Amino acid sequence: MVTDDQPAAGRGPRGSYATGQARRQAIVDEALVVFSRTGFHGGSLREIAKRVGVTPAGLLHHFADKEELFAEVLRQRDEKVRDAAGDPAEHTLIGQAKRVVAHNQTSRGLTSLYAIVSAEATDPEHPSHTDFAARYRTRAEEAEEILRRGQEAGEVRDDIDPALAARLISAVMDGIQLQWLLDETVDMVPLFDEFVQQYLNPAHPS
Amino acid sequence: MVTDDQPAAGRGPRGSYATGQARRQAIVDEALVVFSRTGFHGGSLREIAKRVGVTPAGLLHHFADKEELFAEVLRQRDEKVRDAAGDPAEHTLIGQAKRVVAHNQTSRGLTSLYAIVSAEATDPEHPSHTDFAARYRTRAEEAEEILRRGQEAGEVRDDIDPALAARLISAVMDGIQLQWLLDETVDMVPLFDEFVQQYLNPAHPS
Helix, strand or coil: CCCCCCCCCCCCCCCCHHHHHHHHHHHHHHHHHHHHHHHHHHCCHHHHHHHHCCCHHHHHCCCCCHHHHHHHHHHHHHHHHHHHHCCCCCCCHHHHHHHHHHHHCCCHHHHHHHHHHHHHCCCCCCCCHHHHHHHHHHHHHHHHHHHHHHHHCCCCCCCCCHHHHHHHHHHHHHHHHHHHHHCCCCCHHHHHHHHHHHHHCCCCCC | CCCCCCCCCCCCCCCCHHHHHHHHHHHHHHHHHHHHHHHHHHCCHHHHHHHHCCCHHHHHCCCCCHHHHHHHHHHHHHHHHHHHHCCCCCCCHHHHHHHHHHHHCCCHHHHHHHHHHHHHCCCCCCCCHHHHHHHHHHHHHHHHHHHHHHHHCCCCCCCCCHHHHHHHHHHHHHHHHHHHHHCCCCCHHHHHHHHHHHHHCCCCCC
8 A cells, every 4th residue: 555645656846756656566566456356347446546545547647547557467467477487498398387386376466366367358358358368379389389399308298189288287277276266275286286297297107 | 138118027017927037037148148258246237237128226126136146147057057967877077077068168158157257256255255165175075086986996097186186177177168268269178088088097098
């Protein structure tokens, strides 16, 4: 929460660049809280503004509309998940996926945002529809290629179908995430490990 | 769509029981369309009433509030999915799951409703939160027990963990559903078959 006595960015002599940036980030942070609970459709600018302690007009000084604010929330979420995944040159596909699963379990807000937005985005009229469909397609294509190379190197079971496996990895990540969000006694890490060990790993089963 | 010239149920001499029931069902059908696009939070009674061709007050003659209407939409959805799954005495767990996956691919509205509502329900304040958390817990417990018996009978790989596998089956179903909703060129049936064959089936891998 930013307190009410802070001026809106750019307004008056105290509206410095740094203050404006801090206010802008406070809006993004509160928008994450709201959108991750009720989604894009359910989230209102009025509620976000109230949480930050600005008027709706003050909020619109920083973001043209709900879609622009929502896009920034998603952009920052993606950045954080990329950081958590680590450098792709240093980690394998599965290593990265495991890091993301472990990270998601420590950041309920971001995980919840993703779960609700990806479900909402299935509506062809949702502002993120095209983006999310493309995300999964690109991710599946990249994972398929990496799995094929893993099969050639003997690191991935050679009897699984890499195109299907690529989609199943995302499916398991999304599915266990939903179960953990519904019930935090569900631990995502052993669930993902079981899937990797028993489905992908050539050492199992004998 | 029900046309505007039909009277609201119970109002006037033409408001027979059958008319009232037809109107009530029309409300549930249109509510499914709306909730499956924008979720419980985003769905408005006003929009649902408009689609049916009744006033919001006319709608409230049939359902006390949005939560009651929403509960009826979910109840009817569950009934349809149970019918699709078939008699549990006649079908194995995996057979039932396969039937549900195939059925979901033919009923986008219901599948989309489930995807969005299960994601929204992760919020502890959502009206379906407790119900959805309990659903997954019960389903996992039942599936675990069935998988254990399958292992004893040699029908399920004996090196998988039945408690984790039970959660993974739901996770895969939910995850592939999301990908299909985002992009209908994704076929859920071979994805689920790959998972079952390579993860659960003792005949694979050799």
